[in-house]
Amino acid sequence: MNDVICTVDVVLLTIKDNGLSVALLKRDREPYKDVLALPGGFVHVREDADARGAAMRVLKEKTGIVAPYLEQLATFSGPLRDPRGWSLSIAYYALVSFEVIGRAGHPDVQMLSVDQRLELPFDHRGIVDAAVARLRSKSQYSSLPCYLAGDTFTLPQLQRIYEALMGEPLNKVSFRRKMAEMAMLEAVEGRMEAGGAHRPAQLYRLKPALREHLAVLERGL
Template sequence: MQDQSFPTPIVTTDAVVLTLEDGVLQLLTLRRAQPPFAGVAALPGGYIHTQEDHDAAGAITRILREKTGLGGFHLEQLASFSGPDRDPRGWSVSLAYMALVRRKDLGELAEGVALTPAYEARDLAFDHDDILATALRRLRDKGAWSNLPALLLPSEFTLPEIQNIYETVRGTKLDQSSFRRKLNELRLVEETGKTRQESAGRPAKLYRLASGAAYASRLFDRMI
C-alpha cells in the first residue's frame, strides 16, 4: 500500500530524436494538443504506464509509436531530469533517451510532428530546452568516442560524407588526416569495392560500416 505521507511524483519519459536533413542536424518535435503547454512544441514523451511498460525503455518505445508512429531505431539513455518546477502539475522526474535516425527511416511525418534545426530549437514545453541541451552536449563532448553519428549514414558512403556527418553532429571541423587515420585504426569502415562519380575528377570510393561496428564505444577518444 502506498504511504500517503509521501506523495508519488509524476514519472515520465522523453526522447530527443535527431536526424540529418539538407546537411543540418534536425530535432523531432511534437506539438502538444492538451495543457499544460497546449499548442507548444515539445519532445515526444509521456507517462510511464506501470501496468503496461516493462521498463522506461519500453515506455518510450510505446510512446513514440503511439504519438508519432515511429520506432524500430536504437535509443540510448541520456539522463534523468527531476524537480518541483519542471512540470506545473507537480514534482516530476523524466527519464530521457536520445536517438540518431536516418531521415529516410522517419518517412512521412504524422500530423503535429515536425523537424526543426536542433541547434536553433528554443522555448520547448516543460524543461525540454534543458533536455535538448544535454543531448547536444553529449554529442559535442562524447560524439568523438561514440559511433552514434554513423547511424545517420546511408548504407554506402564516401569518406567526405562520413566526416561531414561527424562535423555536423559535433558542431565543429575535424582535421581530415586525423579523422581518416582514426577510421583506419579502429576499423570503423570497410571498402565496398564500388565507386561513385561525383565530379570531373577521379571516382570516389564507397564505404560501409564494418561488421560489428554498429554500437562500438570510445571510437574517437583522442580526435585532433
C-alpha cells in the same frame, strides 16, 4: 508518499542541411496543448519492461520511428517542471538519418535546427541542450555519428557529419586514419556514389558487429 508523475521524453536528432535538428510535435493535450514539444509520455507499468521500453514505445507511437540508437541521457525532476505536480522525466536521445524520418512519413513531426533555440515547454529546452552536449562530446572520440548517416555512406559524407557536430573543419588524412583505427567500417563492393563531375567515392557501411556497441578511440579525433 510516492505521488510522482513518471514520464519519458525522447530527443530524436538528425543531420539536416549540415546541421543538427531535433524532432518536435504539437502537444495533443493540456498542459501546453498545441505547443511544440519533445515526444514524451507516461511510463506504463503494465506494458513497459523498463524506462527504455517506454521510450521506444513513445517514440514509435508519436513518430513511427524505431531508432537504431537510443541511449539514456539523464533524469530531470522537481516540483516546478510540470504544472501538474512533482514530476520526473527519464530522457533518452535517439539518432537517425534524415531519410528514416522521411520514410516514417509522420506529417506532425517537425525537425527544427537546435541552433534556432526555440522556446520549449516544461524543461525541454534544457533536455535538448543536454542531449546535444552529450552527442557532441561523444562524437569527439567514438563512432556515434555513424548513426546519423544512412545505411551506406561515403567517407566525405561521414566527415561532413563529424564536422557539423564538432563545428570545425577536420583534417582529411587524420580523419581517415582515425576511422581506420576504429575499424568499424566495411566497404560496400561495386557501388559508388554517383553525382558530380568527379571521381566517385567508395561506399561504406557500419560493420554488423558494431550495430549495437560503439567503437571508441584511445585519443580523440
